[in-house]
Amino acid sequence: MSFKMNIQQNLINITSTIPGQVTLVAVSKTKPISNIMEAYDAGQRAFGENKIQEMVEKYEQLPKDIKWHMIGHVQRNKVKYMASFVSLIHGVDNFKLLKEINKQALKHERVIDCLMQIKIADEDSKFGMTDKQASEILKSQELKELKNIKLVGLMGMATFTNDVDQLKLEFDYLKSTFDSIQAKHPEVNILSMGMSGDYKLAIDCGSTMIRVGSSIFGDRNYSI
Numbered sequence: 001m002s003f004k005m006n007i008q009q010n011l012i013n014i015t016s017t018i019p020g021q022v023t024l025v026a027v028s029k030t031k032p033i034s035n036i037m038e039a040y041d042a043g044q045r046a047f048g049e050n051k052i053q054e055m056v057e058k059y060e061q062l063p064k065d066i067k068w069h070m071i072g073h074v075q076r077n078k079v080k081y082m083a084s085f086v087s088l089i090h091g092v093d094n095f096k097l098l099k100e101i102n103k104q105a106l107k108h109e110r111v112i113d114c115l116m117q118i119k120i121a122d123e124d125s126k127f128g129m130t131d132k133q134a135s136e137i138l139k140s141q142e143l144k145e146l147k148n149i150k151l152v153g154l155m156g157m158a159t160f161t162n163d164v165d166q167l168k169l170e171f172d173y174l175k176s177t178f179d180s181i182q183a184k185h186p187e188v189n190i191l192s193m194g195m196s197g198d199y200k201l202a203i204d205c206g207s208t209m210i211r212v213g214s215s216i217f218g219d220r221n222y223s224i
Ligand SMILES: *Cc1c(COP(=O)(O)O)cnc(C)c1O
Pocket: 027, 029, 050, 071, 072, 157, 194, 195, 196, 197, 211, 212, 213, 214, 215
């Protein structure tokens, strides 16, 4: 008997239940090239990774029409490795990082789309800034000088919990932050929230981009 994960069937199950305007980012961190190709062959083009080195290695081996999303915490000194190809950086949580992304994007004559990560979880381990810090960056004069980045949305990671009420509070909070920011900055139109365990709730709360890993590729094994 085979216990092979049916990646293509999992993808169909998810894409057939989410609204058409919601983008599915298939989170392929720790998973081999062959798994990504299975998803690719089913039509999936957006993939998310949380380590720059791993994303670069996969980018080099895989078809060039894949859109690579950096969903992890980004160290400034590693931006240069992904600047030539990354499609969307989800986890921007300070202005110095934005300046570095701009500098590296300029070298490749690109404009790199970025999301600002807002801290919504009540866990210390989750990165992110406050809604106030995000608003201040958006209205700052310094931002106008960064011609090679574009702030196109917000991203958040909810608390790791099964408590639906708490998850809903956190998603609602991010959605209301998103709405008030978007009212002043219409170019901010992506709301990245929701993972395998909570993407349905996130979509109900207004998510436009979900990041789903284990529901597509199966559990991750970090020990190998
Ligand atoms: C790993 C990861 C995901 C996907 O998690 P799953 O529970 O496997 O769907 C989503 N977002 C971020 C930022 C991640 O690091």
